[in-house]
Amino acid sequence: MELTNLSISAIQDLLTRRQASAEEVACAHLDAIQQKDAAVRAYLAVAGERAIEQARAMDRRLAAGEPLGPLAGVPMAVKDVILIRGLPNTCASKMLENFTAPYSATAVERLEQAGAIVLGKTNCDEFAMGSSTENSAFFPTRNPHDLARVPGGSSGGSAAAVAARMATVALGSDTGGSIRQPAMFCGVVGMMGTYGRVSRYGLVAFASSLDHIGPFARSVRDVARVLSVLAGGDPLDSTSAVVPVPDYEATLEGSVQGFKVGVPEEYFKGLSPEIGDNIQKGIDVLKTLGCEIVSIRLPHTEYAIACYYIICTAEASSNLARYDGARYGFRAGEYSGLRDMYKKTRDRGFGAEVKRRIMLGTYVLSSGYYDAYYLKAQKVRALIARDFVEAFDEVDAIVTPTSPIPPFKLGERVDDPLQMYLADIYTVTASLAGIPGISVPCGKTRGHPPLPVGMQILTRHFDEARLLQLAYAFEKAGGFEISA
Numbered sequence: 001m002e003l004t005n006l007s008i009s010a011i012q013d014l015l016t017r018r019q020a021s022a023e024e025v026a027c028a029h030l031d032a033i034q035q036k037d038a039a040v041r042a043y044l045a046v047a048g049e050r051a052i053e054q055a056r057a058m059d060r061r062l063a064a065g066e067p068l069g070p071l072a073g074v075p076m077a078v079k080d081v082i083l084i085r086g087l088p089n090t091c092a093s094k095m096l097e098n099f100t101a102p103y104s105a106t107a108v109e110r111l112e113q114a115g116a117i118v119l120g121k122t123n124c125d126e127f128a129m130g131s132s133t134e135n136s137a138f139f140p141t142r143n144p145h146d147l148a149r150v151p152g153g154s155s156g157g158s159a160a161a162v163a164a165r166m167a168t169v170a171l172g173s174d175t176g177g178s179i180r181q182p183a184m185f186c187g188v189v190g191m192m193g194t195y196g197r198v199s200r201y202g203l204v205a206f207a208s209s210l211d212h213i214g215p216f217a218r219s220v221r222d223v224a225r226v227l228s229v230l231a232g233g234d235p236l237d238s239t240s241a242v243v244p245v246p247d248y249e250a251t252l253e254g255s256v257q258g259f260k261v262g263v264p265e266e267y268f269k270g271l272s273p274e275i276g277d278n279i280q281k282g283i284d285v286l287k288t289l290g291c292e293i294v295s296i297r298l299p300h301t302e303y304a305i306a307c308y309y310i311i312c313t314a315e316a317s318s319n320l321a322r323y324d325g326a327r328y329g330f331r332a333g334e335y336s337g338l339r340d341m342y343k344k345t346r347d348r349g350f351g352a353e354v355k356r357r358i359m360l361g362t363y364v365l366s367s368g369y370y371d372a373y374y375l376k377a378q379k380v381r382a383l384i385a386r387d388f389v390e391a392f393d394e395v396d397a398i399v400t401p402t403s404p405i406p407p408f409k410l411g412e413r414v415d416d417p418l419q420m421y422l423a424d425i426y427t428v429t430a431s432l433a434g435i436p437g438i439s440v441p442c443g444k445t446r447g448h449p450p451l452p453v454g455m456q457i458l459t460r461h462f463d464e465a466r467l468l469q470l471a472y473a474f475e476k477a478g479g480f481e482i483s484a
């Protein structure tokens with residue numbers, strides 16, 4: 001039996017029927033990591049002993065007849081910006097190369113409480129800034145579908161681990177697309193809930209008004225299961241929303257007949273034709289399910305990239321001020337005086353993209369430019385959010401491509417940050433509006449090897465149940481194979 005290719009419920013079946021132990025399931029994944037990760041490089045750190053201990057504890061509970069949690073024995077990977085007590089947390093940065101997390105994120109605690117087994121910490125762009133995982137200070141991760149290509153980013157390691165069967169589920173963070181875009185690039189499902197739906201306590205901050213934690217899995221059902229465990233208010237995160245959490249899995253099978261689905265005109269300009277063709281086929285699948293397809297306008301879309309890159313850099317420049325060599329993380333070895341220590345620490349500790357963002361962010365917040373850039377971006381953000389509110393007066397959901405381009409080759413875009421930023425166009429809008437979004441597989445490109453294409457589905461604030469219902473129906477009807 002292939003223990004690394006199972007859904008969450010299949011793992012649970014095996015455990016309850018005693019056909020496999022949690023330890024066997026965990027070890028099968030650790031073996032897969034040993035075999036495949038030299039090529040893919042999804043993991044920055046593997047917590048083998050810890051995982052086996054957790055699995056054995058689970059097996060003891062099983063043997064004692066204790067009830068199983070909803071994620072019992074499920075092997076999980078965690079992006080290296082989400083803290084797990086006692087494990088390294090580098091944020092793929094030299095700045096935190098030797099940092100060990102002193103406490104665990106609420107998201108991780110909830111998943112572990114539900115029985116998930118942590119396999120290790122996954123690679124990402126440094127401090128989650130990027131779209132290809134090439135900004136990791138340590139090494140790039142490769143796309144399991146084609147090792148010459150990037151897995152997307154910034155949560156590329158988490159997406160690649162799930163795609164390559166080196167984890168059943170994974171956690172990522174999404175500030176402007178970092179779960180949805182790598183989910184598309186690796187041919188898996190990735191979801192960002194409504195802003196505030198999932199606690200960010202223990203997530204290293206990048207841009208606090210945009211940051212989310214969310215799940216990756218190989219099916220919509222598994223994503224729904226994980227989100228049900230993750231979601232809900234947390235006294236440790238004042239920005240988490242105290243809104244009741246439905247059982248997302250329970251409503252998955254509902255009919256989507258009669259759903260009004262909006263297709264925004266602005267999202268079909270300038271995208272790769274292969275992506276466009278696949279999304280069109282995806283829209284046809286929705287029609288066969290009885291959805292009514294409506295053309296809609298989101299008129300402020302063209303300002304979204306500029307708006308996002310002003311706001312996220314402004315917030316990053318403030319959030320990353322804490323890495324000063326005095327409190328934690330890296331400190332430059334030789335310096336003369338405090339100021340020199342700060343300068344050398346930050347010069348050597350941060351990579352090029354992080355420095356670029358700190359400089360951009362400092363600039364847009366500086367006196368004289370604040371009104372022209374930061375304040376204006378906040379106003380544009382409100383207009384983008386209003387576009388969605390108005391669209392949702394008309395439709396139940398919106399579908400778009402997840403990314404305008406398929407997974408690209410390593411090195412192809414690193415020297416052109418603007419090109420890299422522009423490709424975030426379809427994901428940053430939902431981030432700015434604070435609405436939930438998911439990327440589901442929606443076909444493949446025609447090249448050799450074929451590369452995954454993803455469709456993004458968006459709904460109103462806190463309408464994750466409907467979003468998952470539509471994604472589930474689409475996944476079932478579309479039958480888009482995802483095997484890396």
Ligand code: GLN
Nearest residue numbers: 128130174175176177178
């Ligand atoms: N690619 C976007 C950026 O570089 C999104 C990153 C993210 O969501 N963490 O900012």
